[in-house]
Amino acid sequence: xxxxxxxxxxxxxxxxxxxxxxxxxxxxxxxxxxxxxxxxxxxxxxxxxxxxxxxxxxxxxxxxxxxxxxxxxxxxxxxxxxxxxxxxxxxxxxxxxxxxxxxxxxxxxxxxxxxxxxxxxxxxxxxxxxxxxxxxxxxxxxxxxxxxxxxxxxxxxxxxxxxxxxxxxxxxxxxxxxxxxxxxxxxxxxxxxxxxxxxxxxxxxxxxxxxxxxxxxxxxxxxxxxxxxx
Amino acid sequence: xxxxxxxxxxxxxxxxxxxxxxxxxxxxxxxxxxxxxxxxxxxxxxxxxxxxxxxxxxxxxxxxxxxxxxxxxxxxxxxxxxxxxxxxxxxxxxxxxxxxxxxxxxxxxxxxxxxxxx
Numbered sequence: 027x028x029x030x031x032x033x034x035x036x037x038x039x040x041x042x043x044x045x046x047x048x049x050x051x052x053x054x055x056x057x058x059x060x061x062x063x064x065x066x067x068x069x070x071x072x073x074x075x076x077x078x079x080x081x082x083x084x085x086x087x088x089x090x091x092x093x094x095x096x097x098x099x100x101x102x103x104x105x106x107x108x109x110x111x112x113x114x115x116x117x118x119x120x121x122x123x124x125x126x127x128x129x130x131x132x133x134x135x136x137x138x139x140x141x142x143x144x145x146x147x148x149x150x151x152x153x154x155x156x157x158x159x160x161x162x163x164x165x166x167x168x169x170x171x172x173x174x175x176x177x178x179x180x181x182x183x184x185x186x187x188x189x190x191x192x193x194x195x196x197x198x199x200x201x202x203x204x205x206x207x208x209x210x211x212x213x214x215x216x217x218x219x220x221x222x223x224x225x226x227x228x229x230x231x232x233x234x235x236x237x238x239x240x241x242x243x244x245x246x247x248x249x250x251x252x253x254x255x256x
Numbered sequence: 257x258x259x260x261x262x263x264x265x266x267x268x269x270x271x272x273x274x275x276x277x278x279x280x281x282x283x284x285x286x287x288x289x290x291x292x293x294x295x296x297x298x299x300x301x302x303x304x305x306x307x308x309x310x311x312x313x314x315x316x317x318x319x320x321x322x323x324x325x326x327x328x329x330x331x332x333x334x335x336x337x338x339x340x341x342x343x344x345x346x347x348x349x350x351x352x353x354x355x356x357x358x359x360x361x362x363x364x365x366x367x368x369x370x371x372x373x374x
Contacts, residue, residue, distance in 0.1 A: 243263075
């Protein structure tokens with residue numbers, strides 16, 4: 027059974043169609059790439075899944091439930107912009123996550139923070155962008171969620187930080203969960219994906235198993251992406 | 257992490273790489289394999305892809321599963337021998353095609369060349 031069921035989903039920003047009539051289902055237990063250029067509608071779709079944009083039309087269900095309190099409790103979300111308050115310390119963020127999310131594994135998060143050579147008193151905004159991104163992935167992946175939604179976790183950071191993020195995703199991902207990762211940079215992540223969903227102008231262009239696409243076209247995801255959007 | 261050719265199915269490239277490790281002795285016949293999780297991390301792929309590779313290897317008789325104790329490499333010499341021949345044939349074909357491309361049009365010429373090399 028699909029974990030996420032989307033039917034005839036549309037969303038407008040003013041008069042602009044950000045999503046138009048999307049029907050899509052995401053299976054349980056896959057790592058899925060949500061691919062498309064800036065403005066394709068990736069972030070809008072993600073925000074709807076995470077319950078941040080309520081005024082959509084159409085049907086969206088996660089684990090059989092409409093978007094709401096329950097779905098928020100089983101979705102672990104990494105936004106494209108930092109969600110930490112200014113002045114927040116690492117320890118403060120850990121307590122925040124613990125209080126907010128029943129599925130947050132505090133011990134695991136502390137271990138991963140330790141492995142990064144960070145201490146809990148450190149203020150998050152004093153760290154480099156790469157370190158902040160690493161920290162965010164630590165928090166998001168320390169939840170035992172049914173759906174992980176990562177919005178551009180690799181954007182604007184150096185290769186070493188990208189590798190850390192990729193490895194953390196692989197280490198913490200369990201096969202009973204679904205992980206949706208949006209990106210427009212494919213080189214580092216394409217061997218992570220089971221499936222790729224290509225978006226353009228608020229529509230789904232293609233939803234395909236990645237190894238099937240490779241066998242069919244002889245192209246990498248990156249090459250295919252350039253061919254489709256180039 | 258293993259570097260893959262991203263233009264070909266990754267699970268098949270994992271099968272290829274694992275088979276190569278068996279043939280070259282990096283992996284021993286009959287040896288127990290790490291879990292899918294551990295292998296996935298080592299190869300830098302997701303566990304589903306690794307599972308698919310293992311299923312393919314199982315189908316080819318290269319690995320088998322013991323219900324309670326995990327996955328093992330085959331210890332049957334004939335399966336390994338067959339794979340060695342398959343790999344040798346594929347590589348030889350590639351080599352011959354290359355030699356022809358650079359002007360060794362006759363197989364006897366190539367054989368003479370190989371003998372001279374020794």
